[in-house]
Amino acid sequence: MSNFLYNFGNQLSLFRLIFICLFLLNQGNAYASVVLSSILQQRDSVEVMTVVDSPPEFEGGMPAFYKYIGKNFKLPATCRESAISGKVFVEFIVSEEGEVLSPKIIKGLEMAYPLEDGRLHPAVKAYHEEMLRVFSHSPRWKPGTHEGVARNARMQLVVVVCLG
Incomplete structure (x- = not known):
């Protein structure tokens, strides 16, 4: 009691x-x-570090990660008609176990393709959702370390969009 x-x-x-x-x-x-x-x-939440002694690494390095994105990104149908391009900034956490957690778009294509009523363009929304799906299903990374111990680490990456 x-x-x-x-x-x-x-x-x-x-x-x-x-x-x-x-x-x-x-x-x-x-x-x-x-x-x-x-x-x-x-x-x-648990502690998430933004500065670590050794940052998280994708097996094969960043070229391999961008290759993974290119191979697994499925262009949504709404994007096929729209020739969109620009930079997408994605923030995510690499856990102590190397899992990619909580990916989110911190700056996307919404400013380049605004609608008059302030809504997100359907092609941009679909593109962002697919990018987050690919990040969420990423293979494990080598976790970042701080003082010799694996730590949760926040990362930000830029993905260049060229569909035109």
């Missing part, structure tokens, strides 16, 4: 903290947003 009360108390404390942060956020306080973000990251 005491374990239940302890867990309930922790959940209640977290709820109160989130409520306070949301209240402050509603008041226009940017600090509350940072605090809430920090709390949720600490609760849900």
